[in-house]
Amino acid sequence: MNVPMRVDDVFRSAAREAGDAVQLLLADGTEITYAQTYERAARLAGALVSAGVRKDDRVAGLMRNSREIVEFYIACGLAGVIGVAINAMSTEREVDRILADCGASAIMVEARLLERVVSCPQVAGMGLRIVTRQERVPLGWEAYDAWIARSKPIERRDGTSPDDPAMMIYSSGTTGAPKGILLRHSALVLNARMTSGVLGTGSTDRYLAILPMFSSFGHAFDFLQAGLVRASTVIMEQFDERVAVDCVERLRVTFIAGVPTMFARMFDPANIAGRDISSLRLIDVGGGPVAPRLKQLLHDDYGLEVVESYGLTEISPVASVQPPGGDNAIGSCGAPLPGIEVRVIALDGTPASTGEAGELQFRSPTLMIGYWNQPEATAAALRDGWLRSGDVGKLDERGHIHILDRTKDMIISNGFNVYPKEVENVIAELPGVQSVAVVGVPHEISGELIHAFVVASPDVRLNEEEVLRHCTRALASFKRPKRVTFVDAMPLTGSGKIRRVALRELLASEHMSGKKK
Template sequence: MTFSTLIDHRAAGDPAGAAVADSAQSLTNAELLVRVRAAAAQLTELGVLPGDVVALKLANRVEFVVLLFAAWRIGATVTPVNPALTEPEVLRQLEDSGARLLVVEDGREGVGEVPVISVSDIQRETPTSDAPPVVDPTALALLIYTSGTTGVPKGVMLDHANLDAMTAMGREALQFSGSDRCLLILPLFHVNGIVVSVLSPLLVGGSVVIADRFNPQSFFDAIEEHRPTFFSAVPTIYSMLAALPDEVKPDTSSVRFAVCGAAPASADLLSRFEQRYGFPLVEAYGLSEGTCGSATNPVDGLRKPGTVGLPFPGQEIRILGVDGDSLPHGAAGEVVVRGANVMRGYLGRPDETAAVIKDGWLHTGDVGRLDEDGYLTIVGRSKEMIIRGGENIYPKEIEDVLALDPTVLEVAVVGVPDEKWGEVVVAYVQPRPGSTVDLESIAALCEQRLSGYKRPSAVHVLETLPKSAVGKLDKLALRTAALVAN
């Protein structure tokens, strides 16, 4: 069974079983198959052929899932487009991907010369003819564009073999089963939302509920209403939930675990959240180039807060020094990953592909270390490392300390050029709702826990910290702001 035939198998085995729902509609397995077959036939009528790219510029909704499987059914590729992108950014992605068709929300216009269709015009009825699903593990399934915070976004090519490998790894590591129901809150234009929150539960016979836009005040109402067994989110979301008033005491008994990924989280946040809400918060690590996940703490078993856990089954992780040799346990260096989940490459960029995939190893650009048990700790991005007076400083170490202050919701640390030291440490903090950050307390905390050269030369309080489209802290924006201020 492949993802191009998954919906057929689900409909044959449990036609009345729940498949996917959002606030507007709920589809059984049989109903989902009808919708997928109808959309697949329509895509073919519109001239989409095997190997063509279909761009989906849609919010999180059932139709996104329908079109995903419809495109795969006919051998086409899907490139998700962030609805918040500007017209030039959308045009760049459409041109780079060679998109054959663009699907947009009702009332939205197309971009450039690519044919466009509104989501409400997608056919829903059983087609008069239905070609058999295309089954080709080497076919390109997803073209995921990187966020572009360090340059022009690149198209990450993920084939069906990548998806098969990643979901099999996730199934074993996170113990997914047919009884699982995911509450999807991450954007579907990101690989995490597609792989962890949609493909993984559907593959094992589970179901997906697509949540409305995240709101910390109403989030646990959705948990109590839909009774999911797991969900995946970014540290920002968990920080907001952990900061809710003490009187908020939801029923979370249905939740087996939640995944925390996309950006580093402090050990203190993980521990506080789990203690308050009563279910494991599993920190994991991965990137689009690795089809989402490369390491995770176990759901059952030893979880080490502050680490991102063990390699997914079937993957290898090494830590390399500047000379390219493997480093011993405890030493910090570049994280490299190998497995069947590693991308095919960057679309149309052979040189950049060769720069990050060497002898089958994906060079992540992240700095980390492995402990004696094989648990991975991410220290930071190699490009984010701060060199002050010849001393290497990893921002996450400082961020973890500042996050201990009870008035701090989020923190980001960047390096800023300095005439004397080369670079100095500058921190930005966002206060918890209803709290005021005391900079003297912050300074005392740093003095207690950080060596002198690691302490921030300045701490700025911002109402909100800038984020990328997938919820990661936008350190480039902060670094630029710091340069302007100086």
């Protein structure tokens, strides 16, 4: 049997070998088989090629979890194009910036998100614009269902290979500019195969897609891993803790991958009381540290097997995972996946000893191709074949990874990575802002809340409400500060850099020296 090494190969094989198996379950109870999904994806691929989309063109997708985003990913592989996954919470400005950077020749947009793109200059110049879930569409746009119904399906474009780029996911950089992380087919498939092998999921499992599929982890778990093992996936358009528990109970979900904040909300006593979740057997928690209290609650009160994983988009995306039923130490993220090498480099640049903290670095065939159009950033991240994660961790005696801290300044809010510089750049646009710094504040439910510190010009009256209103217009919801504190001056290092540690200490102190104006 041929081993699939491209994303589209995975679903071609599933359609041929298990075509009648249920791949997707929608909120309204509709069941969609692997054969049905693949047939529509092949039609979408044919429509893209017929419309003049060329091999390795970038095709953007702005969609929440749905059958259409699944078809989009498969079709991009069949058509030999690069799928650009855009966060569905992005603002019009953020979308336009991404489209300008990647040079997308086409875009596929969910109807409910259409208002965010219709006025984008980049979208106006595209030759192909597609709307899903809507029959009546604006002039110059194609209605998805009718458009693919007229198309002839294709098997796969000639000249494609497993080493082709498959998708690009944008992540904010430390400079505040978005970086397109380019991932190849073979890396995505290999990573998904290794992860599902450790987790032991199979065709009898039923996944619940609470992670957004526009993210690398949602794509990996609920789309690609599920497809590899021919499991079924229950589609949630967006996370809601009540709906999630209802899906577990009603549709007999067996496996969920998510971030700590999701499970904290799902398993809140007020939300879970009286519900039958006996079908659920395994939970994979990633995207941030898991509170021991939550892990104990899931295991002791609900009898659930809970494993922790660690990864980053640049590694396609899982680096390590705890095996179910294993002797998993508290605070560990498990051993690196087979084929992934890890080393820890101390602050002085030398290899760290066992138990010593340092930067985690990885070498693997699943590493990214690089950052789109950013050769310097790529060279800085990939050195001599090793990926510099920017995360601080250590290895224990068994070689298991322990995360001690994240990238120096990054904030994780509701499972999403937020780089302060991007938020700071937006706030700095306001007249009268002399200096701005953003830090994360620990929060039991959200992981971290975003808090902004601002130094305003003496002759300008600027208040918290104005800053928050500006951020609402310019930033996705998970990137927006919850509070703003005005200070007379920023604490600085000897080299003139803002001391974020001092700002965090300032928040923790009961006697803040800075006052809101």
